[in-house]
Structures are given as C-alpha cells and as structure tokens.
Amino acid sequence: MSTSENDEEWHEMLTHYLADRRCPRGDLKHFLTSRYNRNVHVPMADEELEERLELMKNIQRQLDNNQVDVGDTEMTRIAASFCLLLPLAKLREVESDIQDRLGDVETAFRNLLQTVTLYRTCKLIKNPDEKEETKKSHEGVSSKELEPTKVLEEEGEPSTPQTEGRNKRKASLVDKSIHSGPKDKKVASSGLNSGRLSSAKAHARNSPATANIAAPPGEDVSVKWRNEKQKKDCLKRDNEKCIFTGGTIVEVCHILGWALQSTGKKRNRVQNSMKELFEYFGNAASLQGLLAGPTDKSWNMLTLNRLLHSLWGDGQIALQCMGMLPTLDERVGASPLSPTSLTLRFFWLNVKKGWRANDKFKVNYDTLSEMSRDRFLPKALGGKRISRDIDGHAVYSGNEVDIILPFEDANNMRLVIDAQWHCLNIWAMSGAATDFALAKPEDFEPDYCGDLLQVGVLPASEHGIDIDQWLQGLP
Numbered sequence: 001m002s003t004s005e006n007d008e009e010w011h012e013m014l015t016h017y018l019a020d021r022r023c024p025r026g027d028l029k030h031f032l033t034s035r036y037n038r039n040v041h042v043p044m045a046d047e048e049l050e051e052r053l054e055l056m057k058n059i060q061r062q063l064d065n066n067q068v069d070v071g072d073t074e075m076t077r078i079a080a081s082f083c084l085l086l087p088l089a090k091l092r093e094v095e096s097d098i099q100d101r102l103g104d105v106e107t108a109f110r111n112l113l114q115t116v117t118l119y120r121t122c123k124l125i126k127n128p129d130e131k132e133e134t135k136k137s138h139e140g141v142s143s144k145e146l147e148p149t150k151v152l153e154e155e156g157e158p159s160t161p162q163t164e165g166r167n168k169r170k171a172s173l174v175d176k177s178i179h180s181g182p183k184d185k186k187v188a189s190s191g192l193n194s195g196r197l198s199s200a201k202a203h204a205r206n207s208p209a210t211a212n213i214a215a216p217p218g219e220d221v222s223v224k225w226r227n228e229k230q231k232k233d234c235l236k237r238d239n240e241k242c243i244f245t246g247g248t249i250v251e252v253c254h255i256l257g258w259a260l261q262s263t264g265k266k267r268n269r270v271q272n273s274m275k276e277l278f279e280y281f282g283n284a285a286s287l288q289g290l291l292a293g294p295t296d297k298s299w300n301m302l303t304l305n306r307l308l309h310s311l312w313g314d315g316q317i318a319l320q321c322m323g324m325l326p327t328l329d330e331r332v333g334a335s336p337l338s339p340t341s342l343t344l345r346f347f348w349l350n351v352k353k354g355w356r357a358n359d360k361f362k363v364n365y366d367t368l369s370e371m372s373r374d375r376f377l378p379k380a381l382g383g384k385r386i387s388r389d390i391d392g393h394a395v396y397s398g399n400e401v402d403i404i405l406p407f408e409d410a411n412n413m414r415l416v417i418d419a420q421w422h423c424l425n426i427w428a429m430s431g432a433a434t435d436f437a438l439a440k441p442e443d444f445e446p447d448y449c450g451d452l453l454q455v456g457v458l459p460a461s462e463h464g465i466d467i468d469q470w471l472q473g474l475p
Contacts, residue, residue, distance in 0.1 A: 044372045048088060053368055055095040056083045060363065062098045063106055077371075078116075078357040078430035079109040082277075084372050085425050090280055108276040113357045115273045116432055119423040120315050122257035124266050124445040125436070227296040238303035243401045244346060246389040251309045255300050255319075255416045261291065265445050281422055287415045299409040300416050308386060308395075315433055316384075318424040320345045321417040322400065326407045340410035344417065346399045348377040349424060355431025371429055 044052075057073045064073075075083075083091055098105065117125050231252045242250050261267045270291055278284040302319075304312065311317050322343040361367055376397050380386060386395040405413065427433060 044084075049368060049372060050365065052084065052088065052091060053363065053365055055091050056080065056363055056368075058095050059083070059098055059105065062102060063109070073363045074360040075363050076109065076358045076360055076430075077352075077355055078112045078426060078432060080361075080363065080368065080371060081426045081429035082109070082112055082280075084368065084429070085422060086280055094280070104275070108280075111269075111272065111276055112426065112430075113432055113435060114269060115277050116423045116427045116430075117436055118260065118266060118269055119256065119273075119419065120427050120432075121436060122259040122262070122266075123436075123447070124263070124269060125439060126443055126445060227294075230296060230298045230301065233298040234301040235303060237298060237403070237405055241303065242305040242308065243303055243344075243403065244308060244388070244395050244399060245305055245386060247305045248389075249305060250303045251306055252301050253304050253309045253312060254295075255302060255413070255420050256291075256295060258296055259447065260295070262447060263445065277422070278419065281418065283415055283418065286411075287419060290412055290415055295416075297409075297412070299405065299412040302403075305386075307384070311384065315424055315427050316349055316351060318347050318349050318421055318428075319417055320347065320421050321414045324407075324410050324414060326410070336406060336408035338407040339404055340407045342403045342405065342410045342413055344401050344403060346395060346401075347397045348380055349428040350374050350377050351428045351433050352431045353434055353437075355434060357430045357432040357435050359431070375425065375429060 056075060060073050060075045060079075086094070094101070094105065111127075114125055114127065117123060234252050235250075238250075240250065241248055259266075261270055271288070274284040274288045278287055308317065322345050324340055324342050326338045326340040379394055379396050387393065388395060403410075403413070
C-alpha cells in the first residue's frame, strides 16, 4: 500500500467514526491506538526503485569516465545509501547536471564516511592519506622506544662520566615502562576495542584539568558543555518523562552531539558537509546558520529512558520529523513564540554489520532492493524490548509522539532531527557502523583534551563508578 493510499484509508476511517455517534468508546479507542500500527515504513515502489537504479548507474558511469559497461556498474555502499535516501526529484537533478558538478559529487561520495561518522559519534575519522602519515610517525616513535638511553641523550642529557650512572638508572626505568605493562590494572588483551580501551583509560586517568590546556582556536574553555538551564527546560517541556515510554527514570539526550564541533577540523568538516551532504536534502543554509552558534539548547535535546538513549547513541534507532503544526494568530500568523506541535516518528534501524561503507558492489535491482527494503526493523531485536509504561505495549517502528514547543524552537528542532535522520540512515544502510567498530584510536583526529568528567565525555552522574568498568562499555 502506498503512502497516499494509507492516508486515504486513515481519513476514511476517521470520517466514519466521527459521523457515527453510536460508535462504542471501545471501538474508538481501538481505532486511535491503531495509529501506532499504521505508521509503518512503506517500501519503495518497484517503479521508483528501477528509476533510481538507472539514475545511479548513469551517475557512477560518469564518475568512472564511461570506462565500465552499464551491466557492470559498481558503486560504494555508502554512495548507494546516499542515492537511495535522496529525494527522487533531487537525484534526477544530480544525474542531469552530473557533467557540471562531477567534482562536487565525487568529493561528496568520498567524504560521506567521514561526515556521517562525525554526526553519529562526534568522532572525526581520518582520510586514507592522513592515516598513512600517522602510521609512518608511529613507526618512527617505535624505533626510538627501543633505545631508551638514546632518548635521554636526545632530551639534552648526554652520557658523560658525571651522568652515566644516573642515565643508566633512568634508562632502566624507561625500558621497563616501555616493555612491561602494569600488574595491578585490568587490561583488555584482545578484541576490536582493546586498543581504544587502553587509549581511553590512559586519557581518562592522565588528562590535565581544562584550565591548563590551550583551547582549540575560537573555543572558550570557560563555557560549560552542559547547559543546566536548557536541560531543565527540556525536562519541563517533556513532563520529565521518556517521550516514547512515559517512564520517569530518564536522561536528557542531545539530538546532535555536544562535541560535534569541539575542534577546528571538526568544524571544517561540519562546514563542508553543508555542501557535500545537506544541500542535496534542502535547508543547508538554515542548518549551517544554526550550527554556527551554540547547540547546547533545549531544541537540540529530548527526554528518553536510559536504554533508548544508549540505543540512539549506538545508531540502532532513528527519529523522523513528520511535520510541524503551529498555532496561528488570526492577526499576525505564526510568531516565534507560537506553541507548535512537532511530530516525531520512531524507527528501529537494521544496521548492516557485515558490510564496509566504501566497499564496492554491483549495482542492480536485487542489491538495491535489499538495501532499501531492509532499512528498518518492525521491532527491537531480542533482549532489547522497550515498552510503554501506561499499557505495557512495545515501542514499534512507526510510533509517533508530538513535542510542543515555541515555533522558532520547533523549526530548529526540525533541522537537527532531519540531519540526524539522514546521517543515521546512511550509517545503518551502508555498513559505516562496521568501519567505526574496526577503527583503531590512531584512525581518528585528536579530540578536545579537557577534563573528561568536566566536559561530559564521562557521565557526570556516574563519577562514583569504577572507571575500568565504565570504559569497558565504550563503543
């Protein structure tokens, strides 16, 4: 059933119930609750998928300088995900203008992994050239580490008769610190996250206070990352309950992460993403203006329970903005303070964990159908059931909630929700989640190195927990 047919059936049923005053209350209640079952994702029609397939083949062949036959066209999974998510009219426009914007499209495809990873995790993954430079610099450090006495000499303390004994003792200590690990700490010895875990532990224990570190250009260390007033405003707006379950044990969550622009390189990537990604979906100028200022605002926050917060941060759920309905003043229309209802629709994402974002695959109807058809899961996978407190019903894909907030704030929330929606869908469809899981600490640009507890990297509400235990849960 198409979206329009679904809407027509909905309006027909609503008209029927409103017209019949004899309608039992139980039936009306059943009809209204059926809204949660009707808002499921409508699969892409075959005709649209076939048209997208031809457009994508033409785009990729132009990028390949027509060196590949139509039947053998290959595209990266992340570029294909982008094209499937793009509005059809916009994809047609890209294909028709491909000769004039060849360089822009090529750049956009190449940087998609960096962009969606940053928006999803607030981590900036390095491009291949930067990774190679980092690898070479690490190899140079390793060769130095094998000669501790030489290190001391290079640091300005040459081996002389007066210092020979002292240097030997220091060299012995350096050698031990390099070639032996701590005996009294729990160390992850294997697995994808062992390197990241060790790095994070060292950073968490050894980071100096924020006041002692030079802030990145344009960054004010006196500004707190977490705005308590805005957090309280968010809780008040959402009645201090999880917006999807109604539960009262809640956390305030940022829609776009607070550390999204915590370094100069991240800010540059956000700036470039406006042209490379969001321009194709519209509202790039508005989003760019919004992200140029502080984003630690209540319009960039929602109230969720802890499990939903964790799943959202893990990229396993996404929220889609279904529209805004402002309260209009007959004299002036919608003012910035007009109460406005913003409708959010919930989806469980089908995260492709066996794929890699920049792996190429043959573009045909079957492969695109698999990517498009399986974007969402109807409900949570086993062990992650989320239920509404009021009736115990599970939270399914398609559930909707209305957030009431001033018109200007509602428009801002719509922009950041849309950005979250596009990035999380590309992240899940393409296999970018696998790239992130397999990445090593040195594959990422350094983050802002403040006090991890103070700036919010470690949860402020959990200062008392064992740091090793908390770090084991890092993604």
